[in-house]
Amino acid sequence: MIRGPGDDAAVVRARPLCVVSVDTMVDGVHFHLREGWATPAEVGRRALASALSDLAAMGASPGEAYIALGLPEGLVEEQALALVRGAGALAATCETTIAGGDVVAAPALSVSVTVVGWAECEEQLIARDGAQPGDLVGVTGKLGAAGAALAVLHARGDDGGRRGDPPGSEAVLALARSPLPRLREGQALAGAGARAMIDLSDGLASDAGHLGRASRVQLRIELERLPLADGVLDVCAALAADPHELAASGGEDYELCFCVPPARRESVESALEQAAGAGVTWVGEVLTGDSGVSLVAGDGREVRLGGFEHTW
Amino acid sequence: MIRGPGDDAAVVRARPLCVVSVDTMVDGVHFHLREGWATPAEVGRRALASALSDLAAMGASPGEAYIALGLPEGLVEEQALALVRGAGALAATCETTIAGGDVVAAPALSVSVTVVGWAECEEQLIARDGAQPGDLVGVTGKLGAAGAALAVLHARGDDGGRRGDPPGSEAVLALARSPLPRLREGQALAGAGARAMIDLSDGLASDAGHLGRASRVQLRIELERLPLADGVLDVCAALAADPHELAASGGEDYELCFCVPPARRESVESALEQAAGAGVTWVGEVLTGDSGVSLVAGDGREVRLGGFEHTW
Numbered sequence: 139m140i141r142g143p144g145d146d147a148a149v150v151r152a153r154p155l156c157v158v159s160v161d162t163m164v165d166g167v168h169f170h171l172r173e174g175w176a177t178p179a180e181v182g183r184r185a186l187a188s189a190l191s192d193l194a195a196m197g198a199s200p201g202e203a204y205i206a207l208g209l210p211e212g213l214v215e216e217q218a219l220a221l222v223r224g225a226g227a228l229a230a231t232c233e234t235t236i237a238g239g240d241v242v243a244a245p246a247l248s249v250s251v252t253v254v255g256w257a258e259c260e261e262q263l264i265a266r267d268g269a270q271p272g273d274l275v276g277v278t279g280k281l282g283a284a285g286a287a288l289a290v291l292h293a294r295g296d297d298g299g300r301r302g303d304p305p306g307s308e309a310v311l312a313l314a315r316s317p318l319p320r321l322r323e324g325q326a327l328a329g330a331g332a333r334a335m336i337d338l339s340d341g342l343a344s345d346a347g348h349l350g351r352a353s354r355v356q357l358r359i360e361l362e363r364l365p366l367a368d369g370v371l372d373v374c375a376a377l378a379a380d381p382h383e384l385a386a387s388g389g390e391d392y393e394l395c396f397c398v399p400p401a402r403r404e405s406v407e408s409a410l411e412q413a414a415g416a417g418v419t420w421v422g423e424v425l426t427g428d429s430g431v432s433l434v435a436g437d438g439r440e441v442r443l444g445g446f447e448h449t450w
Numbered sequence: 451m452i453r454g455p456g457d458d459a460a461v462v463r464a465r466p467l468c469v470v471s472v473d474t475m476v477d478g479v480h481f482h483l484r485e486g487w488a489t490p491a492e493v494g495r496r497a498l499a500s501a502l503s504d505l506a507a508m509g510a511s512p513g514e515a516y517i518a519l520g521l522p523e524g525l526v527e528e529q530a531l532a533l534v535r536g537a538g539a540l541a542a543t544c545e546t547t548i549a550g551g552d553v554v555a556a557p558a559l560s561v562s563v564t565v566v567g568w569a570e571c572e573e574q575l576i577a578r579d580g581a582q583p584g585d586l587v588g589v590t591g592k593l594g595a596a597g598a599a600l601a602v603l604h605a606r607g608d609d610g611g612r613r614g615d616p617p618g619s620e621a622v623l624a625l626a627r628s629p630l631p632r633l634r635e636g637q638a639l640a641g642a643g644a645r646a647m648i649d650l651s652d653g654l655a656s657d658a659g660h661l662g663r664a665s666r667v668q669l670r671i672e673l674e675r676l677p678l679a680d681g682v683l684d685v686c687a688a689l690a691a692d693p694h695e696l697a698a699s700g701g702e703d704y705e706l707c708f709c710v711p712p713a714r715r716e717s718v719e720s721a722l723e724q725a726a727g728a729g730v731t732w733v734g735e736v737l738t739g740d741s742g743v744s745l746v747a748g749d750g751r752e753v754r755l756g757g758f759e760h761t762w
Contacts, residue, residue, distance in 0.1 A: 140467070144664070145577045146507040146648060147471035147567070152464035155452070159459035160552045160564060162518045167555045195458040206474045206518070206562040240472045243479045245557045250518040252472060252564040255459070265457050336458060352456070 139235050148238040150202055153256035157263065159192035161185060165247040175291050178217040179224030180315045185249040186225040188339060190232055190319035191392040195337035197264045197328025198255030200321050202237040203229055205251050208244025232321055262328055269334035269353035269397035273424040278323045278394045278416055281342065282381060283367035285388015287314035289377050306372025313367055317392045324394055326413035331402035341389045343433060343443045349395065350430035359422035361386055362436045386433055387443045397424055451547050460550040462514055465568035471504035473497060477559040487603050490529040491536030492627045497561040498537040500651060502544055502631035503704040507649035509576045509640025510567030512633050514549040515541060517563050520556025544633055574640055581646035581665035581709035585736040590635045590706045590728055593654065594693060595679035597700015599626035601689050618684025625679055629704045636706055638725035643714035653701045655745060655755045661707065662742035671734035673698055674748045698745055699755045709736055
């Protein structure tokens with residue numbers, strides 16, 4: 139960073155390709171401060187994680203973040219600082235510099251994060267539109283924690299008490315409150331031959347559909363293969379939810395979904411292991427057809443998942 | 451632009467230095483849709499102008515803009531599209547590509563614009579902290595239109611009728627509604643030897659103070675030398691306001707204020723003329739002292755200007 143906050147604009151040294159994404163979260167829409175469902179620090183962290191996750195999905199290296207805050211009257215300065223510290227803590231672990239931003243008055247707390255990432259050449263970056271029939275469909279990490287956490291919060295009584303939280307709740311809430319954008323994984327996947335990629339912000343059912351439609355193919359995903367995060371099975375048992383359907387429909391897991399030619403399967407697995415100590419779960423394959431996605435249950439029948447409530 | 455909206459992130463070819471600024475405007479705080487003081491198209495234009503003006507103040511070349519919209523329930527799609535078109539029309543005249551953004555639900559209309567500009571080397575960019583005693587202080591264009599327009603709107607009755615608008619109102623309202631960021635002027639000034647620069651978003655009295663304090667000097671500005679925009683004299687006569695004080699205290703004129711060694715005076719004047727067909731008004735000089743700014747009336751007495759209401 140050559141110039142940071144305090145002048146008219148920030149100035150940083152560039153690399154050949156500039157990759158940019160913007161993500162906004164608003165109180166009452168994307169999180170709920172008042173009900174105690176989220177703290178300001180978590181809001182800062184999650185807003186930055188969501189934006190950085192888009193860079194991960196391109197295979198870009200992280201660079202800078204710019205945070206535009208809208209602060210309502212009732213929010214005290216300490217809460218705003220906690221929000222920025224929450225974002226700052228994640229930025230520090232993601233090789234990201236918070237290089238500027240803006241602060242204005244607003245009717246509700248809002249956080250708009252612009253992230254700038256970098257790449258040396260086009261071949262380093264992976265878009266959504268390169269999947270081809272015959273490719274394998276993989277995901278990083280484990281799914282369902284954010285969806286299960288939201289289900290736990292919704293199931294709480296009006297008093298917000300935690301006494302009735304089902305087993306597994308602590309695990310899924312902890313995971314959901316500190317999402318980690320898969321930046322190293324994204325770069326490793328791009329380098330190892332993934333040819334289409336997207337991050338799971340809306341949930342696999344939606345996001346795999348985006349990728350499939352952009353590539354004019356159909357991603358056939360077997361629900362029972364989805365890797366479940368710690369606590370998801372317990373929470374779903376207590377709340378009578380199908381854990382694999384929840385893992386497919388819940389948003390904000392911020393894992394990556396990607397398509398790889400079968401010949402690159404091993405190189406992708408070892409690249410992920412080397413770069414991030416992470417595994418791959420192969421959850422399906424790419425078929426011809428332009429419906430985007432089809433989700434298949436254990437008995438082979440196709441499952442349609444309705445919209446899922448992501449707000450929390 | 452290699453990849454625009456529709457993938458996880460936008461991808462553009464970079465130049466060696468990346469210059470970024472973020473600017474947010476919120477309904478009820480920075481503009482008032484309901485009172486009819488601003489249209490959605492004007493809001494889009496002004497939000498982009500405000501952000502691009504920061505790039506102008508650095509001497510950067512414009513590149514891309516990313517627009518994060520918060521849309522309240524009552525806003526119809528046509529209004530949101532009008533806002534984006536308003537920004538798009540300005541972008542087209544400023545060699546700026548709208549390369550992405552975000553749209554979310556929000557309690558009030560908000561527009562957060564991130565602009566990315568470019569430069570080849572550090573010497574092309576001008577910060578706030580380079581002014582030195584003995585420098586001349588100049589401004590581009592003419593001042594006071596936005597402040598006078600705001601005064602006209604405040605003076606209207608509760609019915610919002612325009613019948614009582616004083617002479618000059620149409621001129622200042624037209625200027626205030628379509629601000630032009632001084633991008634070419636900023637680059638010309640940087641190339642011709644300006645050594646400190648800032649854009650006039652909060653008003654000269656405030657912004658010259660920012661520059662003066664960043665440079666640890668005092669900008670002595672003679673109010674009577676300030677160039678007044680068309681209509682300002684008439685409006686001020688009708689509303690019993692001092693036109694030069696209004697020109698110094700009113701925000702959102704988006705002209706540039708800059709400091710130049712006396713030896714570069716002619717080269718700055720001819721560079722501005724060549725690059726933008728624009729003139730310079732020399733409004734003061736830089737003195738030792740770290741008070742930032744002093745404003746001097748025609749009789750030599752120092753003038754202190756209170757805060758000015760910028761909301762409209």
